[in-house]
Amino acid sequence: MFRNRTFAATVAAFALLTGSALAQDDQVELRFAHWVPPQHPLQVHGMTEWVESVEEASGGSINVTIYPGQQLGQAKDHYDMARDGISDISFINPGYQPGRFPIIGAGELPFLISNARGGSAALDAWYRQYAEQEMSDVKVCLVHFHSPGTFHSREPIKVPGDVDGMNVRPAHATMASFVSLLGGQNAQVSAPEARDALERGVADAITFPWNSILIFGIDKAVSHHLDIPLYATTFAWVMNKAKYEGMSENQKKVIDDHCTSEWAERVAAGWADNEDSGRQKIMEMDGHNIIEPSEEDVAAWREAAAPLREEWKKNVAGVVDDPQAALDGLVSELESRDSAY
The missing domain is CATH 3.40.190.170 (Bacterial extracellular solute-binding protein, family 7)
Known part of the structure; x- marks a missing residue:
């Protein structure tokens, strides 16, 4: 019984300390730009879930505002918008700039994937070894597919x-x-x-x-x-490097925990189901x-x-x-x- 009480007290103290650390972080406002309509399933499901999870995990110290439908710039410019700080996070189609991102272009090859759920996790896991080489201007958060077209x-x-x-x-x-x-x-x-x-x-x-x-x-x-x-088409979520580096260590960890192959599959899943329908x-x-x-x-x-x-x-x-x-x-x-x- 004593051990159980001691363990419970330790967990509670750790949670209190962690919560206090998050609460002490400066507020960070992130502009998330994309170019599909706000009613698009990628925003309704994947982006919204991701944003809400980031905000909750940060204890409210990170706030993300989504700018859909090319509000901050044309679709083809979204990579450079993140690089230049016009947006803090951008949803990009690398294929909108032919020849600039040839490695991730492997995912565009016909007769390659059967579904976008596992396919997105696979693409993300594979591309991580090349991301810094090919998209060094930004922090690549995750990459994914849409369902076959x-x-x-x-x-x-x-x-x-x-x-x-x-x-x-x-x-x-x-x-x-x-x-x-x-x-x-x-x-x-x-x-x-x-x-x-x-x-x-x-x-x-x-x-x-x-x-x-x-x-x-x-x-x-x-x-x-x-x-x-x-x-299928490949997509990437990319982040302004300076914005990321300006975050606290706790906030960076929150972002890193949401930039994984598992999250690549999660954000693609709702869109995949919708496309298939x-x-x-x-x-x-x-x-x-x-x-x-x-x-x-x-x-x-x-x-x-x-x-x-x-x-x-x-x-x-x-x-x-x-x-x-x-x-x-x-x-x-x-x-x-x-x-x-």
């Missing part, structure tokens, strides 16, 4: 040859290369600008995950959907054509996409010691989490 178009796309002559809004640099390989032209616009590009005829098709078609209103501009898990919603909508490829069609798509892996290895040659080993490492991480294609 596909072609959505104004005219049917069933086989690779159908892309020939089309103008396509690609999700990122790798899909842009794929469109070029297939004989298409790229219409480079960010996700918030995509519907307008399609409605004005600047683009004939888009590569996008399923429910984002509905979130961004793109279902009003396209009616044909290729039913194949073709590709979009496929069924679109199937049930009038005026929309779901194109189911045959086994031969899928084989043709895989064959058409094969050169992209060689292109990625060429792009990172001299940046990573052994490109094939690096790619094998990512696949191994995906397989260990049951998320490889």
